[in-house]
Amino acid sequence: MDMQSSIVYLDYNATTPLDDRVLERMLPYFKQQYANPSSPHLFGMQVLEEIEFAQEDLAYLIGCRATDLIFTSGATEAINMAIKGIPEDHRKHIICAATEHNAVLACCRYLATTGYRVTYLPVDRDGMIDLEMLQESITCDTKLVCIMLVNNETGVIQDIQAIADITHQAGAWLLCDATQAVGKIPIDVKKMGIDVMPLSAHKFYGPKGIGALYTNPDLKSLRPLIHGGQQQGGIRSGTLNVPGIIGLGAAASIAKKEMELEKIKISKLREFLEKSLLEIDGVFVNGHLEKRIYNTTNVCIPDIQSQEMILALGNIAVSSGSACSSVTNKPSPVLKAMGLDDHHNRSAIRLSLGRFTSADDIDYALERIKKIITKFRG
Structure with missing residues (x-):
C-alpha cells in the first residue's frame, strides 16, 4: 500500500x-x-x-x-x-x-x-x-x-x-x-x-x-x-x-461476536501509539489514564495548533475533538471543563483507532507527526 x-x-x-x-x-x-x-x-x-x-x-x-x-x-x-x-x-x-x-x-x-x-x-x-x-x-x-x-x-x-x-x-x-x-x-x-x-x-x-x-x-x-x-x-x-x-x-x-478479540488488537496499537507520542517533548494525555476506552487517545502537543497539525497531516485523518463541532476553531468545551487552559486546549488532537487500523498505519502516522513537530518547532 x-x-x-x-x-x-x-x-x-x-x-x-x-x-x-x-x-x-x-x-x-x-x-x-x-x-x-x-x-x-x-x-x-x-x-x-x-x-x-x-x-x-x-x-x-x-x-x-x-x-x-x-x-x-x-x-x-x-x-x-x-x-x-x-x-x-x-x-x-x-x-x-x-x-x-x-x-x-x-x-x-x-x-x-x-x-x-x-x-x-x-x-x-x-x-x-x-x-x-x-x-x-x-x-x-x-x-x-x-x-x-x-x-x-x-x-x-x-x-x-x-x-x-x-x-x-x-x-x-x-x-x-x-x-x-x-x-x-x-x-x-x-x-x-x-x-x-x-x-x-x-x-x-x-x-x-x-x-x-x-x-x-x-x-x-x-x-x-x-x-x-x-x-x-x-x-x-x-x-x-x-x-x-x-x-x-x-x-x-458482528460486534457481539468479535468485540473481545478486537479489543486486544486495538489496545496494543493504541498503547504503542500513545507511548510513542509521550516520548515527544511536552506531550501529555488528556483524560484518565486507566478509566478510558481502549481505542482513544487525546493528547496535547504544546506550541502547535491542532488545526495546523490536522492540515499538515494531509492524508492522515485525526481530529481536534467532536466531529459535530469541528467546523469551529474554538477550544473544546470538554477539555475546558476538565480545566485545560485555552493555549493547551488548542493544541489537543484526538486519535481514535478501529477495526481496520493496522500497525503500518500507526507507524506511518507517528513518523509524519514527529516530522511535522520538528518542522513547526523549528
Missing part, C-alpha cells in the same frame, strides 16, 4: 467505515426486498420479520428486550426523543455532566427555556464525575440525570452503575449516552441501571442515518416528537428505514 496517497484513518470516534459484511446484508433490502414493513401483505410481512430479527440482535448486544427499542435516524434524534419526550410531572430539574455531547447539552438548554432548571455537573482534571457532588446536586425535584458512558473526545469511562444507584435512590431517571460505547465494550442496560440509552450504528461499522433508543419499560411511554402513521407504537412515526435497520442489526451481531 502506498501510504503517501492512501488515507490513513485514525478518526473512528467521528464515524466508522461500513463493514463489508454489513453492506452485503443490507443490499437486498434496496432492490429485492423493498416492501414497506407496515404493509399487510406477505411481501411486507417478510420484511417486518427481518426487522424483528435485527431488533433481537441489537437487544442481545445491550442486554434488553427487543420491545424496549425504538429505531431512530441516529443518536441525536434518540437523545432529543428521550430528553424532550420524557413524561411530564411536577419535577423540573435536570442534571447533566459539563462534558456531555452537545446533543445532550443543547436539549438541556432548550428545556431551560421552558421552565426547567439545569445543573451542569463539573468534572475533575481526569474528566471524572465526583459522585459525592452528584449526590449533593440531586433534589426531590430532579427528574433526569444525563451522564455519558464513554466520552467521545477523551474516551473517559464513567462509573455508570454507581451513578445509576445514586440517581435511582432519589427517584430520578438516568439517561446514558452510550454512542461511543456500544459495540466496543460490553453493555448490559439492566445490570448497569440505565433507564434511557441512545446509540448510533455508524459508530460501530453500521450505516449512517440509523440509530436506536433503549427505554426502560418501567418508564411511562415517551411523548412522541414525530407524529404520523403510528409506527413503532406511535412513539416514532414514519416508514421504517429497512436497509438501515438491517445494517444496524448486522453490525450488532
Whole structure:
C-alpha cells in the first residue's frame, strides 16, 4: 500500500467505515426486498420479520428486550426523543455532566427555556464525575440525570452503575449516552441501571442515518416528537428505514461476536501509539489514564495548533475533538471543563483507532507527526 496517497484513518470516534459484511446484508433490502414493513401483505410481512430479527440482535448486544427499542435516524434524534419526550410531572430539574455531547447539552438548554432548571455537573482534571457532588446536586425535584458512558473526545469511562444507584435512590431517571460505547465494550442496560440509552450504528461499522433508543419499560411511554402513521407504537412515526435497520442489526451481531478479540488488537496499537507520542517533548494525555476506552487517545502537543497539525497531516485523518463541532476553531468545551487552559486546549488532537487500523498505519502516522513537530518547532 502506498501510504503517501492512501488515507490513513485514525478518526473512528467521528464515524466508522461500513463493514463489508454489513453492506452485503443490507443490499437486498434496496432492490429485492423493498416492501414497506407496515404493509399487510406477505411481501411486507417478510420484511417486518427481518426487522424483528435485527431488533433481537441489537437487544442481545445491550442486554434488553427487543420491545424496549425504538429505531431512530441516529443518536441525536434518540437523545432529543428521550430528553424532550420524557413524561411530564411536577419535577423540573435536570442534571447533566459539563462534558456531555452537545446533543445532550443543547436539549438541556432548550428545556431551560421552558421552565426547567439545569445543573451542569463539573468534572475533575481526569474528566471524572465526583459522585459525592452528584449526590449533593440531586433534589426531590430532579427528574433526569444525563451522564455519558464513554466520552467521545477523551474516551473517559464513567462509573455508570454507581451513578445509576445514586440517581435511582432519589427517584430520578438516568439517561446514558452510550454512542461511543456500544459495540466496543460490553453493555448490559439492566445490570448497569440505565433507564434511557441512545446509540448510533455508524459508530460501530453500521450505516449512517440509523440509530436506536433503549427505554426502560418501567418508564411511562415517551411523548412522541414525530407524529404520523403510528409506527413503532406511535412513539416514532414514519416508514421504517429497512436497509438501515438491517445494517444496524448486522453490525450488532458482528460486534457481539468479535468485540473481545478486537479489543486486544486495538489496545496494543493504541498503547504503542500513545507511548510513542509521550516520548515527544511536552506531550501529555488528556483524560484518565486507566478509566478510558481502549481505542482513544487525546493528547496535547504544546506550541502547535491542532488545526495546523490536522492540515499538515494531509492524508492522515485525526481530529481536534467532536466531529459535530469541528467546523469551529474554538477550544473544546470538554477539555475546558476538565480545566485545560485555552493555549493547551488548542493544541489537543484526538486519535481514535478501529477495526481496520493496522500497525503500518500507526507507524506511518507517528513518523509524519514527529516530522511535522520538528518542522513547526523549528
